[in-house]
Amino acid sequence: MRTSLEWRKYYEQNANALLNIPWDIGAELTDDERSAIAASVQGFQAGESSEGRHLYRYAGKYAQETGDHDYLAAIKLFIGEEQRHARDLARFLQLNDIPTIQTTFADRVFRTLRHVLGGLEISISVLITAEIIAKVYYRALQQATNSVVLHTLCDQILRDELRHVEFQAEQLGKLRWRRKRTFLWFTMGMHRFLFWGTCIVVWHDHRKAFQRGGFNFRRFWRSCWGEFNEAFAISDRAIASMAVPAAAAAFVSHIEAMLNRGS
Ligand SMILES: [Fe+2]
Numbered sequence: 001m002r003t004s005l006e007w008r009k010y011y012e013q014n015a016n017a018l019l020n021i022p023w024d025i026g027a028e029l030t031d032d033e034r035s036a037i038a039a040s041v042q043g044f045q046a047g048e049s050s051e052g053r054h055l056y057r058y059a060g061k062y063a064q065e066t067g068d069h070d071y072l073a074a075i076k077l078f079i080g081e082e083q084r085h086a087r088d089l090a091r092f093l094q095l096n097d098i099p100t101i102q103t104t105f106a107d108r109v110f111r112t113l114r115h116v117l118g119g120l121e122i123s124i125s126v127l128i129t130a131e132i133i134a135k136v137y138y139r140a141l142q143q144a145t146n147s148v149v150l151h152t153l154c155d156q157i158l159r160d161e162l163r164h165v166e167f168q169a170e171q172l173g174k175l176r177w178r179r180k181r182t183f184l185w186f187t188m189g190m191h192r193f194l195f196w197g198t199c200i201v202v203w204h205d206h207r208k209a210f211q212r213g214g215f216n217f218r219r220f221w222r223s224c225w226g227e228f229n230e231a232f233a234i235s236d237r238a239i240a241s242m243a244v245p246a247a248a249a250a251f252v253s254h255i256e257a258m259l260n261r262g263s
């Protein structure tokens with residue numbers, strides 16, 4: 001598990017190692033490709049373009065409470081990456097004469113969930129749900145057209161999202177490691193339910209793009225749940241790596257107390 005300082009350094013390095021997107025190629029989409037992906041990319045572009053104000057505020061509160069100020073710095077850089085995704089997707093849409101949109105129904109539901117329920121854990125839980133599905137979506141979108149610009153852009157976003165999911169999963173582990181096992185199961189049950197519903201909505205809204213990229217419903221469903229299980233295995237490892245030193249420290253202080261009583 002990486003520390004917040006390591007994550008901050010990762011984001012700083014990543015900003016200097018971006019792929020060169022060949023924007024000069026210009027518009028490439030055929031009519032068929034455009035009708036399969038335009039509305040879908042518009043929706044994802046809107047979803048990526050959150051300002052992250054609430055997340056930043058929650059992270060600031062967490063940094064104050066724990067003294068983990070590198071986490072706040074890492075979150076700021078993470079939000080910057082999401083804004084870059086939104087900017088690049090908007091540029092791709094403009095290049096192909098497709099207008100951007102402000103929001104979608106699914107996007108509004110997601111933002112409401114994050115803001116109404118509030119808190120860092122909820123915010124990250126909702127965020128990681130979208131990012132896990134994004135890892136499948138951009139794989140499909142990459143294969144959906146012959147556009148070199150879109151192919152490279154998806155490559156860049158997939159590289160970033162791989163790390164984003166790890167970053168959020170580890171942070172969820174850090175936030176949840178003290179939780180009682182039964183409550184942890186309940187939390188994961190709720191999260192699975194949220195993920196299940198989100199997958200249904202995403203398939204309903206974006207199936208044309210997924211199908212064009214070679215994903216039928218079965219492949220989509222299996223890929224999403226595969227990514228979900230991988231993400232929460234990371235979270236479980238984070239919980240274990242937090243819990244083992246704490247248990248060892250508790251054991252040592254227990255022994256010390258016994259020895260003190262004996263002397
Ligand atoms: Fe993103």
Ligand SMILES: [Fe+2]
Pocket residue numbers: 082131160161164
């Ligand atoms: Fe992301």
